[in-house]
Amino acid sequence: MRARFIFIPVAAITISTPLHAEVYLTVEEAQTLIFPGAAFTEDFRNLTNAEIAAIKEASGVKVENRRLKAWRVSSGGWFLVDQVLGKHDYIPFALGIDANGAIKGIEILEYREAYGGEIRNANWRAQFAGKHGGASLKIGKEIKNISGATISSKHVTDGVRRLMATYAIVLAER
Amino acid sequence: MRSKVELAVAALFAGFGTAAATPAFADETPFAYVYTTDILPKGGMEIEQWLTANNGRPFESWHNIAGRTEFEYGVTNKLQLALYANYDYTRVRPFDTRAADARETDLKFTSVSGEAIYRLMSPYTHPVGLALYVEPAIGPGFREIEAKLLIDSHFLDDRLIVAMNPIVEYEWEREGTGWSKHTELQLLLGAAYRLAPGLFGGVEFKAKRELDGVSAFGNADPAADSFSAGPTLHYAKGEWWATLGVQAQLPWARTLNGEALETVNGFAHEEPRYSVRLRFGVEL
Numbered sequence: 001m002r003a004r005f006i007f008i009p010v011a012a013i014t015i016s017t018p019l020h021a022e023v024y025l026t027v028e029e030a031q032t033l034i035f036p037g038a039a040f041t042e043d044f045r046n047l048t049n050a051e052i053a054a055i056k057e058a059s060g061v062k063v064e065n066r067r068l069k070a071w072r073v074s075s076g077g078w079f080l081v082d083q084v085l086g087k088h089d090y091i092p093f094a095l096g097i098d099a100n101g102a103i104k105g106i107e108i109l110e111y112r113e114a115y116g117g118e119i120r121n122a123n124w125r126a127q128f129a130g131k132h133g134g135a136s137l138k139i140g141k142e143i144k145n146i147s148g149a150t151i152s153s154k155h156v157t158d159g160v161r162r163l164m165a166t167y168a169i170v171l172a173e174r
Numbered sequence: 175m176r177s178k179v180e181l182a183v184a185a186l187f188a189g190f191g192t193a194a195a196t197p198a199f200a201d202e203t204p205f206a207y208v209y210t211t212d213i214l215p216k217g218g219m220e221i222e223q224w225l226t227a228n229n230g231r232p233f234e235s236w237h238n239i240a241g242r243t244e245f246e247y248g249v250t251n252k253l254q255l256a257l258y259a260n261y262d263y264t265r266v267r268p269f270d271t272r273a274a275d276a277r278e279t280d281l282k283f284t285s286v287s288g289e290a291i292y293r294l295m296s297p298y299t300h301p302v303g304l305a306l307y308v309e310p311a312i313g314p315g316f317r318e319i320e321a322k323l324l325i326d327s328h329f330l331d332d333r334l335i336v337a338m339n340p341i342v343e344y345e346w347e348r349e350g351t352g353w354s355k356h357t358e359l360q361l362l363l364g365a366a367y368r369l370a371p372g373l374f375g376g377v378e379f380k381a382k383r384e385l386d387g388v389s390a391f392g393n394a395d396p397a398a399d400s401f402s403a404g405p406t407l408h409y410a411k412g413e414w415w416a417t418l419g420v421q422a423q424l425p426w427a428r429t430l431n432g433e434a435l436e437t438v439n440g441f442a443h444e445e446p447r448y449s450v451r452l453r454f455g456v457e458l
Contacts, residue, residue, distance in 0.1 A: 062331055085332070087202075088372040088410040114413040114457040115215050140299055147251040148215030150298045151332070158331065 023110045024120065027094065030107040031071070031079055034096035039074035051170055059165035060135070061158045070171060077104065078171055084159035086113045086152050093156060095163050101172055103128045106160060116152035124153065133164025204374035204408040206419020206451040208337045208364035210326040211293050211303035214248030219458040221245055222258075230423075230447030232438040233270035238446070239263045244289075256289040260311065272435060274443055285313030297328045297335075307339075315348030333368040335376075344388045357385040357394045366406065374408040378419060384444060386431070396430035400442035402449070413457040421449040 025033070031040050045068050047055070052063045064083075071079040076099025083090040089112040096104035106128050108120045118124065127143050138161065139145045139154045146153040202220075203210040214220060221244070228238040244258035266278040289309045297303030307322035326337035341360040346353045359382070366376025380402045387394030406419035425440030435443055 085368075085371060088412070088415075090371055112412060115218055145299055148218075148248075150296055154298050155332070 022112070022117075025094075025107055025109050027081060027109070030081075030094040030109060033107055034094065034105040035073050035075060035077070035079060037075075040071040040079055041074075043070050043072050044068065045070070045170075047166075047170065051166075054169045055162060055165045058169065059133075059158075059162040061162040061165075063162065063166075068166060068170065075099070078167060080163050080167070081109070082159055082163055084155040086111075086116060086155060088113060091119075091152060091156060091159075093159060095160055097164070097167050101132060101167065103131050103133075103160070103164070105129060106156075108156070111152075113152065116146075116149035118146045118149040119152045119156050121146070128160060131164075133161055133168065137161045137164065202410060202415045202455055203337070204335060204366035204368075204376055204406065204417070205337065205364040205378055206406045206417050206453060207378050207380060207421065208362045209291075209305075209307065209322060209324045209339055210335065210337045211291075211295070211297060211305040211324050213252075213254035213291050213293055213305070214246055214457075216248050216251045218248035219246065220455050221458065222453065222455040224451060224453040226449055226451040228446035228449045231273075231275070232435070232441065232443055233268060233273035234275055235265075235267040235269065236275065236446075237265045246289075252293045254289075254291045256287075256291075258287050258289070260284045260287060260313070274435065283313065285311040285316050285318065287311035287318075291324070293324075297326050298332065302327045317346040317353075319344050334365070335367075335374075336363075336365045338363050346388070355386070355388040355394075357388055359383045359385070364406070366408065372410045374406075376406045376408070377403065378406055378421065379403045380421065382442075382445065383430075384442070397433070398427060398429055398431070398436040398442045398444065400427040400437075400445045402445065415455050417451075417453040419451045419453075421451075423447050 047063065047066050047068055052066065055063050069081040073079055078097045080095045080097070081092065082095070083092040091111060092109040094107045094109060098104040106125050111117050111120065124146055131137055131142060136142050137157065139157050143157045203212055224242045226240045228240065230236060240260070240262040242258050242260050244256050246254055246256040248254050261283045263281045264278060266275045268275065268277060287309055291305050291307050293303070293305040295302065295304045303326045305324040307324055309320045311318040320341060320343040322339045322341045324339055326335060328335055339362040341362065343358040345356040361381045362378065364376055364378040366374040369375050382400050384397045385394035386397050401424040402421040403424060404420040404422050406417060408417040409415065423441050423445050427437040427440055427442040429436040437443065441447060
């Protein structure tokens, strides 16, 4: 018996769906959120090969960009911007480090993935506050996984650990 | 007598029963044929369309296009269910008396399938990801059940993905007043590397054993082994993704039941010489 049918699906999947590309914060807005009232002095620099190797060694995460985007904060500390890969695309984020070298806050600047946007949840991001980096700053250890947003939460955590290693190796006063 | 490989694949499924049919797809993976443990999060929905063009059988001009339209839903962050329709177009023109198929041009609906994937471990939080897959299918004069283990692991900050699927598949096809029964044991291997954000390139390999009968344990007779391999390319952006994979049969096929035409010049008769698969998915 031959059953004729209609190819419905091609039409169905061409229906446009809402885009999830979201710019949540500009760099200036993130600076104000993490360090209210402070002034910022741009201090971008290029990492040396030795620094890149040391950061990889300390954090276990590959350095993707030699250019370090860092700002000195008038109240002490640093404001850093970096990005990590999500499922498909990069997730730009900002990290504030206080004068004692502890995490003051993180902010997600943009998110372009269809799923996993829960990493913007304030309670999840609050887990980072006061931490000093190190090998235990990982999903499943000091940081809880977000079920259903595992990739994004893992990669952002890895990115924060990388930036904390960068701070310790390149920026911290010796 | 069953081979050790055959028994090993079958044994992998002994603990969770049997299942499923022709290939289907979990959630987005960088592979065209191999499944990974990636599934939709709770409440996530996706429509997926795939088309596979199969070509080449001995002694005949044989072209087949198999289509599948799938709707997937994330029930929990560990359980994904799917429902899909399968259909295909086949055109056969024998040019030799030894051809196994008669002249035919046919467009038909073949079956409706259900699919359940339960993830036990994620490769993002464990060294190895592991999920159980089961897929029953039913159609006019056709029944199928397939089970898979989905195993994957990530390296180089999740840039390199390797995956493996041991598969057992039981198939019943109406023949006159009775049913023709078949078993397939497969082992799929894949490796894909993230070349750029959203872009993966990889390779896939398939080893397949066909058996007459519906048991991997003793009542089915091995008919032939076949092997295929080829490249795959995957691109994703936001809510949509597409994967293109090519498989070429390797001239390593072996006849196991003594029938001369099971393999011809090192190629299995039942397997296409070349397959091209395009998958396209949109997350809703």
